[in-house]
Amino acid sequence: MAEVVLRNFGWRHAGRRSWAVRGVDLRIGHGERVLLLGPSGAGKSTLLAALAGLLPADSGESEGTVEIDGEGVGLLFQDPQTQLVMARSGDDVAFGPENTGVPAAQIWPRVSDALDRVGFPYPITRRTAALSGGEQQRLALAGVLALRPGLLLLDEPTANLDPAGGELIREAIARVGTTLILVEHRVEQALPLIDRVVVLAPGGGVAADGSPEVVFAGHGPSLAEQGVWVPGYPLPRHRAVATPAEALVRGEAVAVRDRLRPVSIEARAGEALAVVGPNGAGKSTLALVLGGLLAPTSGTVTAFADPRPPHRWRAATLTGRIGSVFQSPEHQFVTSRVADELALGPRRLGRPAAEVRATVDELLARLRLTALAEANPYTLSGGEARRLSVATALATAPRLLVLDEPTFGQDRATWIDLVALLAGLRDEGHGIVAVTHDDAFVTALADRVHDLAPAAPDPLPRRRRA
Amino acid sequence: MTLLLQPVADPSAPLARRNPVAKLGAALLFSLPLIATLDPLTPALALAVELALLPFFGVRFGVLARRAWPLALGAAGILATMVLFAADRTGTLLASLGPFTVTTGVLSGALGLILRVFAVALPGIIVFATIDPTDLADALIQNTRVPARFAIGALAAFRLVPLLAEEWQMLTLARRARGIDAGRNPVARLRLFASTAFALLVGALRRGGRLATAMDARGFDSGAPRTYARRQHFRPADTALLAAAALTSAAALTTSILTGFFHPILG
Numbered sequence: 001m002a003e004v005v006l007r008n009f010g011w012r013h014a015g016r017r018s019w020a021v022r023g024v025d026l027r028i029g030h031g032e033r034v035l036l037l038g039p040s041g042a043g044k045s046t047l048l049a050a051l052a053g054l055l056p057a058d059s060g061e062s063e064g065t066v067e068i069d070g071e072g073v074g075l076l077f078q079d080p081q082t083q084l085v086m087a088r089s090g091d092d093v094a095f096g097p098e099n100t101g102v103p104a105a106q107i108w109p110r111v112s113d114a115l116d117r118v119g120f121p122y123p124i125t126r127r128t129a130a131l132s133g134g135e136q137q138r139l140a141l142a143g144v145l146a147l148r149p150g151l152l153l154l155d156e157p158t159a160n161l162d163p164a165g166g167e168l169i170r171e172a173i174a175r176v177g178t179t180l181i182l183v184e185h186r187v188e189q190a191l192p193l194i195d196r197v198v199v200l201a202p203g204g205g206v207a208a209d210g211s212p213e214v215v216f217a218g219h220g221p222s223l224a225e226q227g228v229w230v231p232g233y234p235l236p237r238h239r240a241v242a243t244p245a246e247a248l249v250r251g252e253a254v255a256v257r258d259r260l261r262p263v264s265i266e267a268r269a270g271e272a273l274a275v276v277g278p279n280g281a282g283k284s285t286l287a288l289v290l291g292g293l294l295a296p297t298s299g300t301v302t303a304f305a306d307p308r309p310p311h312r313w314r315a316a317t318l319t320g321r322i323g324s325v326f327q328s329p330e331h332q333f334v335t336s337r338v339a340d341e342l343a344l345g346p347r348r349l350g351r352p353a354a355e356v357r358a359t360v361d362e363l364l365a366r367l368r369l370t371a372l373a374e375a376n377p378y379t380l381s382g383g384e385a386r387r388l389s390v391a392t393a394l395a396t397a398p399r400l401l402v403l404d405e406p407t408f409g410q411d412r413a414t415w416i417d418l419v420a421l422l423a424g425l426r427d428e429g430h431g432i433v434a435v436t437h438d439d440a441f442v443t444a445l446a447d448r449v450h451d452l453a454p455a456a457p458d459p460l461p462r463r464r465r466a
Numbered sequence: 467m468t469l470l471l472q473p474v475a476d477p478s479a480p481l482a483r484r485n486p487v488a489k490l491g492a493a494l495l496f497s498l499p500l501i502a503t504l505d506p507l508t509p510a511l512a513l514a515v516e517l518a519l520l521p522f523f524g525v526r527f528g529v530l531a532r533r534a535w536p537l538a539l540g541a542a543g544i545l546a547t548m549v550l551f552a553a554d555r556t557g558t559l560l561a562s563l564g565p566f567t568v569t570t571g572v573l574s575g576a577l578g579l580i581l582r583v584f585a586v587a588l589p590g591i592i593v594f595a596t597i598d599p600t601d602l603a604d605a606l607i608q609n610t611r612v613p614a615r616f617a618i619g620a621l622a623a624f625r626l627v628p629l630l631a632e633e634w635q636m637l638t639l640a641r642r643a644r645g646i647d648a649g650r651n652p653v654a655r656l657r658l659f660a661s662t663a664f665a666l667l668v669g670a671l672r673r674g675g676r677l678a679t680a681m682d683a684r685g686f687d688s689g690a691p692r693t694y695a696r697r698q699h700f701r702p703a704d705t706a707l708l709a710a711a712a713l714t715s716a717a718a719l720t721t722s723i724l725t726g727f728f729h730p731i732l733g
Contacts (some may be wrong), residue, residue, distance in 0.1 A: 016606040017723035053685055075683045081629065082676040085622045085684075087600055097620075099685035129628070143684060293639045315647035324643040329671065331640040334661065348645040378668070392644065 002070025002150030002179050004028040004051065010063035010204070011046055011055060020046040022063065022204035028196075030070070033180040035190050038200030038207070039226035040381055040411065044183045047200070048075060048153045051181070070179075072100075074149030078159045080136035088113075089131070089139055090124025096147040114146040115139075118172040124309055132279070134165025138172050145176065154182045157407045160190070162279055162437050185411050188231040199223065227383075227411035235440055236416065238423030240447045244271035248400045248431045249290055249310065249322070254299035259285040263300060265450055267400060272422065272432040274442045277452030283435040284327065284404050286452070291324035291402040304399075316348050323393030325403040329385040333377040338369055338388060341377055345396040363391045367421070383414035390418065400431040407438045419444050475596040479524025479708070482596040487605040488704035489597060493589035499715040500585050506578035507727040509585035511718040516588045525595045533591050534584070541580040542631035548576040578729075599624060605698040615687045620676060626670070633669055637662050 010022035013132060028034055036044050049055050049193040050066055052075040058439045077083055093111040094267060102110065111124065117381025118138045122131075131139060136158060144152065154173065158166035166189065169254055173182070173193050184190040197215040201207035208219045216223070216230055224230045260282030266359040267273050267290065288294035292310025301309045304321050313321075326332050337342050342360045353357075364370040367387040372380065386406070393401060401422070407415050423445055426432050436442060442449060475482050481489070500512055520527065549566055557570030603621040606612040641647070641662060648654035681687075722728045 054679060054683060077676070077680055078684075079676060081626075082673050083680040084625070085618070085677075085681060085686075087598075091600060091634065091695065095686070096684040097680075098692050098695050099688060099690070101690045101693050104693050104695060104697070107693065111695075129625075140680075147684065242485060288639060293642055314649065315642045315645045316643065319645035324640075326636070326640055326643070328636070331636045331665075332644060333666070334641065334644055334646065345645045396645065 001030040001177075002068055002073070003030050004181075005065065005067040005069075007067075008064035009047075009066055011043070011050055011060055012062075013046075013060045014058075016060075019043075019063075019204065020060075020352075021050075021200070023118060024064075024200070024204075024206060026124065026198065026206060026209075028179060028181070031177070031179055032196055033194045034182065035197045035212070036181055036183045036196040036200065037187070037223065037228055039202050039228070040383070042200040042202045044200060045155055048155050048181065048183060050374060051151065052153055066299070068151060070150035072149045073146055073151045074144035074147055075153040075155065076137075076141055076144050076157050078156045079135055080140050080160065083130045083140040083143070084136060087127060087129070088124065089120070089122060089126045089128055092128055092139060093143045093146045095123075096143055100147060110146050110148075111142075114142040117145055117175060118142045131264070132165060133161050134168035135387075136162060137165065137169045141172055141176075148180055152176060152178045152180045154180070154184075155231050156183055156185065156409075158184070158186070163281065169252070185227075185409075186229050188229065191231065202226075224412060227413035229412050233412075235444055236420070237444050238419060238426075240271065241427050242270055244268035244447070245429065249301065249303035251286075251290060251301045252299055254286075254289055254296040254301055256282065256289065256294065257297045260289070260296075261453065263452065264299075265290070267431045267433045269399060269431045270426060270429050271447045272426045272434070272445050274446035274449045275403070275433065275435045275452060276437070276442065276449060279287070281452040283452055287402050287404045287433070287435045290322075292318045292322050293324060318350055319345050319396045319398065321392075321398050322400045322402060323396065323398040325389050325393050325401070325406060327404040327408060329389035330378065332389050332392060333385075336376050337373070338375050338377055338380075339364070339373040341388060341392050342395050345392065349396055359395055363395060367391045368417070381411055382420070386410060386414060387417065390421065394425075399429075400433070401425065403432070403434045405436055406434055407436065407441045408442065415441075474525075474529050475589055476524030477596070479522060479596075481519065481522040482524040485609060485698060485700050485704045486597045487609050487698075488601040488700065488707050489593045490602075492707045493593040495708060496711040496715045497586045497589045499719055500582065501710075502731055503719065503722060504578055504582070504729040504731055505722055505727040506574060506581050507725065508718050508722040509578070509581035511721060512585040512715065513581060515586070515714055515718070516585070516592065523596050525592055529595060530588070530592065533595065533645075536586065537584055537587055541585050544579045544583070545576050548579070552576075560589050576706050600696075601698065604694065604696050605700075608694060608698045609700045614692055618686070622681065623674065626673060626677065626732065629673075630666060630670065634662070634666055637665050637669075642681055 003051045006024050006026040010019050012019045024047065032238045036047070038044050061069045084092050085095050090111050093114050094107050097107045097110055115124070117341065118141050120138055120142055128136065128139065157169055157173070161169065170189060170193060182190060182194060191212055195210050195211065196268050197208070197210065198206060199208040199215065199219060208215045220233065224233045245268060247268050250266045252264050253262040263286065275283055275286060284292065289296050292313060295311040303310045306313070310318060310322060333341060335344060339360055342363050343356050346359050364373055367386060367390070369384065369391065372384060377385065380388060390406065406418055410418065419441065422432050434441070468618045477483065500509055520530065549568055549572060552572045552575060554571050554575060555567055555569050558570055559567055560573070599621055603617040605616050606617045641658065648658045648660065
C-alpha cells in the first residue's frame with residue numbers, strides 16, 4: 001500500500017493560459033479509499049494522470065510536489081475497448097508484468113491471482129473480443145492489479161458501462177485492498193467503496209475533505225448545483241399536461257435478424273415513451289428502425305401517413321419528420337463549428353437563410369451553447385456534446401424524436417436540463433421515444449414504458465480454474 | 467474482418483507448429499525466386515509442391531479456396547487483357563473474336579502469367595492461415611529482435627480493426643439521420659464517402675491515442691527490460707524449413723532451365 005502527499009501541486013498543459021489544477025495540498029494515508037469530486041474542469045483527470053506519472057515534463061508546466069511512498073501506481077480508464085491490448089484474456093493481464101520485467105516464471109501465477117481478485121469467470125484463453133463491456137473492464141482492472149500497485153487510480157470506471165456492467169466492476173473494486181482514489185459522478189453507487197471524500201474547487205485548491213457524511217452535510221447543495229450526483233437530492237418530475245394524440249410511427253411485428261425479435265410498438269404525438277430492457281434485447285436496433293435509419297428484416301413500419309416506410313425516405317424528408325439522437329454524440333457531428341452543425345439540417349431542407357439563422361440562435365440559447373457557437377464540436381465536454389447532438393436533431397423541427405440513452409454518463413445538471421427540454425417538447429405536441437437504462441429518467445419523464453423481452457438467457461459462465 | 471485475421475488451420479499439423487517467423491521466411495524464400503521467370507513450367511511445379519504440402523500445414527483445401535478466390539478474379543483479368551492486348555499472336559489460330567485473334571501463343575502466355583500469380587501468392591496465404599497474430603509478434607520480438615514497441619504496437623492497433631466496420635455503419639446511419647444522403651448523384655456519393663472516411667480516421671486516431679496512453683500506464687516502452695510470458699523458440703527444424711523452401715524453389719527453376727522452358731523476366 002502506498003501513501004500520497006501533494007504539496008501545493010499544480011499543472012498547466014502546454015499552450016494553455018489557465019491551470020488545469022492548482023494549489024492542491026493533500027495527504028492520503030496507507031489503505032485510504034478516496035472519492036475525488038469536483039465540477040467538470042476542476043482538474044480531476046489531470047490530477048490522476050499526474051499521480052500515474054503520465055504527464056511528461058515537456059507537455060506542460062508543473063508547480064509544487066507529488067510524493068508517492070510505496071509500490072507502483074495503477075490507473076484504470078473509462079473505456080474498456082481502448083485498454084485491452086491482446087487478443088486472449090490471460091495474455092492481456094500478462095502484458096503489464098512483461099513490460100516491467102517480472103521474471104517469466106512469476107508472470108502466470110500473478111495473472112491467475114489478478115483474475116481471481118476481480119472475479120473473472122472464464123479461462124485465460126478466452127478471446128477479449130468475446131467479453132461484454134463489464135467483463136472487459138474487469139479484465140482491464142486485473143491487468144492493472146497484475147502490476148501489484150500500492151495505489152490504484154480509477155477514472156470514471158463505470159461511465160461507459162450499462163448498469164449490470166457497472167455492478168460487475170464495482171464488485172471487483174470492493175475486493176481490492178490497496179490505497180484507492182476514485183473519480184465518479186454517481187456518488188450513491190460509489191459510497192460503499194470509499195471512506196473519504198475530497199472535493200476539488202473549480203478555481204484551484206481543495207474545497208472540502210473528510211468523511212462522506214461530513215462533506216455532504218456541509219457541501220451537498222453546492223455540489224448538487226455543480227452537477228455532482230449527491231445522494232438524497234430529489235429530481236424534478238414532469239407529468240404530461242395532455243393526453244397523447246395520434247400515432248406518429250407504428251411498427252407491426254418488426255424484427256431485425258440476429259438483433260431484434262418481433263415487436264409491435266407505437267409512438268404517439270404528445271407522449272414520452274421509454275423503451276427499456278436488458279442488454280442484447282435490441283433496444284438500440286429498435287431505435288434505428290423507428291428512426292427510419294435501418295430496414296427491418298421482417299414486419300412493417302408506417303409513419304406520417306406516408307405510403308413508403310421511413311427507411312425508404314430521402315434523408316432530408318426524414319429529418320423534417322423524425323430526429324434521431326445517437327448514444328455517442330461524436331458520430332453525428334459533420335462540421336467543424338457548433339453553429340454550422342445546427343444550420344446543416346434546416347439548410348438541407350431549403351429553408352431561407354434568415355430563418356436558418358433564427359433557428360440556430362434560438363437553439364444555441366435554449367441549450368446554453370451560445371458561448372460555444374464558434375467552437376469545434378469535437379472539443380466539447382461530454383455534457384455539451386450531448387446538448388449539441390439533441391439540438392441538431394431539433395433544428396429541423398421533427399414531430400418525433402428518437403433518442404438512444406440520452407442521459408448516459410451525464411452529470412446532474414445536464415441531466416436535469418435534458419429532461420426538462422424533452423418534457424417541454426412533449427407538451428408542445430412532439431412525440432418522444434427514448435431507449436434507456438436509466439430508471440430515474442423513466443420515473444421523471446416517461447408516460448408509457450415498453451419493456452423488450454430479454455434475449456434467450458446465456459448459460460451461466462462456469463468458474464475458471466487455472 | 468475477424469474471419470480473415472484468425473488462423474484457421476489445425477495447429478498440431480507438423481509444419482503449422484513451426485516458428486511463425488520461419489514459416490513467413492520460408493514462404494518468401496519459396497515465392498520470390500519464382501518471379502524470375504515467365505514460363506508456365508516453373509510455377510506449375512511450384513503449385514504442385516504447394517498443394518502437396520497443404521495437409522502438412524493443417525490447411526483444408528476448402529479454407530484455401532475461400533481465401534484465394536480473389537486470385538481467380540485476377541486470373542480472369544489477365545486472360546481478358548491477354549486476349550485484347552497481347553503482342554505475340556503466334557501459334558495455331560484457335561478462334562477469331564472480331565478484331566482479336568486467339569492463338570495458342572496467346573493462351574500459353576496467359577496460362578504462364580495466371581500460374582505465376584497463384585504460385586507466388588499461395589505460400590503467403592497458406593502460411594498466414596496457420597499464424598496467430600500474437601505468436602507472430604512474439605516471434606518477431608524474440609527471434610528476430612524487432613523492437614517490442616513496433617511489434618506489440620502493431621498488434622494492439624490490429625485488435626481495433628474489427629471495430630472500424632461497426633464504426634463505419636454508425637457513421638453512415640448518423641449522416642442519414644442528419645439529413646445527408648447522396649441519392650443517385652455519383653459526385654455527391656464520392657463526397658459523402660470521403661467525409662465519412664475522414665470521420666472514421668479522426669475517430670480511429672482518437673481511439674489510438676487513448677490506447678497508447680493506457681499502454682503507457684501499464685509500463686509499455688518504459689525503458690525497463692521486458693520479459694516474455696510466452697516463449698517462441700527457433701529450432702533446427704525451423705532452419706531446415708527455410709533451407710528446404712529455398713532448395714525446392716531452386717529445383718523448380720533448375721528443371722525449367724534444363725528442359726529449355728526458362729524465360730527470364732529480364733532480357
